[in-house]
Amino acid sequence: MNEQSKVKINQLPTGVPGLDEILGGGLPEFSFNIIAGSPGCGKTTLAHQFIFANATVERPALYFTVLGEPAMKMLRYQQQFTFFDASKLNNAVRFVNLSQNLIEHGLQGVLEEISKQVEAANPSIVVVDSFRTVLRSEMHNGKDMAVQTFVQQLALLLTSWEATTFLIGEYSESEVRDNPVFTVADGLFWLFQQVDRNSVVRKMQVMKLRGQASVPGLHTFRITEAGLQAFSRTLGLLGQRKTFTRVKRLSMGIPALDKMMGGGVPEGDSLLIAGSSGTGKSLMATQFLAAGIRAGEPGIAAVFEERPNEYTARATEFGLDLQTPLAEGSLEVIYLRPLDLSVDEMMQEILDAVKRTGAKRLVIDSLAGFEMALAPAFRADFRESLYRMIFALTAIGITILSTLEMPESFTELSFSSYSISFLTDDIIRMRYVEIDGQLSQIMMVVKMRRGAHSREIRQYKITTDGIVIGERLKGYVDLITGIPQPLSVLRSEEL
C-alpha cells in the first residue's frame, strides 16, 4: 500500500512529559487502551493528565467512575496536581458515576448508560475507572461470555463515536493471558511500583500499542506535584549519532596533558579519570570545564559530593572562575543526591541542561557518587545504564569526563572497580607512589581509542594554579605498583 492510501492515525499528546516519546510520538487517536497496575502506582493520575491535556468543551472527556474511588475523593486529591484545571470541570471534563447502574442493572445497565452519555456529550475521551470492578462481579459468576461481549460492544461503541478510551484496572501480570479485555485493547500500559530496600521505584511498560512503534522495555517514571514524568530508556537519542568529519581535540586545560593525549581529548569521547582519593581527579575535571568555557564551549558539571556553591568556590581557590559562566548561563552545576534517582532521570536532567546551555562538555564527578544517588534497584543495572547514558550523550556530540575513585593498591594497577573501561574511549590513571620516603603523584594516559598517546609515566603536583605536570619519572621500575624500585639499587643487586 502506498503512503497516500494509508490511513493517517493522529497522535494525541499524553500530557505526561517523556511519555509521547516512549509511545512513538503520542497516543493513537480513537484507540482503546488499558492502564493496568497495582493500587497507588499512578493509573488514575495518568488518565487525568491525559484528559486535562486534551479535553475541550466541544469534545469533552467523560470520566466514568464505578464502585472504586468516588469522583469526589478523586477530585480532592487530583486537584493537588498542577495540571488540574478546575475551569474544565463539568464542561470539558465531566464525571459520571455508574455504580448504581452496575448494582441495579449489571453490565448491560452500564453499557446502556455509557451509550446514553456518549451519544449526548460527543466526547473525544472516555475513561472508565475502575474497569476491573465493572467486570469482577460478572466474572465471579462464571459469565465469561457476557464479559467478552460487553468488552467488544464497549470497544465498538466508543471507537464508532470517535472516542479515545482508557479503561483503568488493578490487574496483575498473570492476568494478561486469556483475558478478553487485553485481546480487544489497542494499547496496554502497565505501571509498576517496586520497593527495594528503603526506596520505591516506579516503572512503566507499553506492553502493546497497535499502529505505531513504541520504545520497548521498562521505563522509569516519577510522580511529582506536576503529575507523572516518564523517562524513556533511550530518551529518543538512539539513531542520532553525530558523525565528525574531522576529529577535533578539546583542551584539558593542562597543556602538558594535552600533549600527552596527542592534542587533547577527541570531541564526543568519553574520558575516565581514575585515581584514589586526593589525587586531583575533581581538579582535573574542573580544569577541563574551565578550558571549555574559555574556548566558548558551554559545560555542565553533575556533582554528587559537593553543592554547586562549594564546587565553584573550590575552583576559585585554583584561580578558575566558574562563578561568572554560572551566572551567565554557559555553565550549569547539577547537584543530585536524592538517593532514589534512576539513570534515566539523571540523563533527562543533563539533556535539559544541554538544551538550556548548548553544552559541549559534561563532567560527572564522580561515578561512585552517581551510583550512590541511585535507588538500590537501579544500582544492579548501573553498568548497563551508564552505557546507555554515555552512548546517548556522546552520540549528540557531548564530550564526557567522568571521575572514578579507585582504592589504592600497592601491588597492582587496576583501572576500574566497575569494569567500565569498555564504556570509555580514553582513560587517564592518577595514583600515589612512594619515592625516596615521600608520597608523590604520578599520572599516565592508559587508553586513547582514537589516536596515539604518550606512554610516559609523569609526575605531577597540585598547585594553586591547578595541576602541574612534571617530567617523566626515570630511574625507577615498578612505578605503577606504587612502590617503585630505583634502577640503581636493582643494578647493584644484579652485580
Added chain:
Amino acid sequence: MMRSADNPTTRELAQRLLAYEEVETTPATTDAHAVSRVCDKLRRPLTTLAGAAGFRSLLARALTLAKQESPVLGAWEVKSDGSLRGLNGEAAQSGAVLIAHLIGLMITFIGEALTLRLLHDVWLDLPSSEINFGRNQSK
C-alpha cells in the same frame, strides 16, 4: 474545630441559595420547600461525584452537624433515597444551617474553588466573583 460551615460566607451562601428557591415556592410552605429544593438541586452534581449512596451520606452527615447547632431540626431525617423527611415550618427557618453544613462538607472534600464551580453550574445566577471565603485558595 473551625468548620467551613461556620464561615460567615458559607452561611451567607446558604441563605442566598434558599432565597433563590423561595421565589419558586408558595408562602405557606416557603422555608421547608426551599430547603428541599436546594438539597434536590445539589443531589445531581453530588450523586455524580459521590454516587447516590454518597450523596445520602453527605446529607446525613450535614444534618447531624446541623442538629448539634440547631436542635429544632431534631425531627428531620434523611430518607434512604436521599430526600428529607419531617420538615416543619418552624424548624425550616434553621434550614440554612443544614445547607451551610452541606456546602461546608463539599468545601472540606473538594475545596472552595470546585465547590463554587459546582454551585454555579446549578444556580447560574450565582455571582461567584462576589463570593470570597477570606482564605487563600490553593486551587
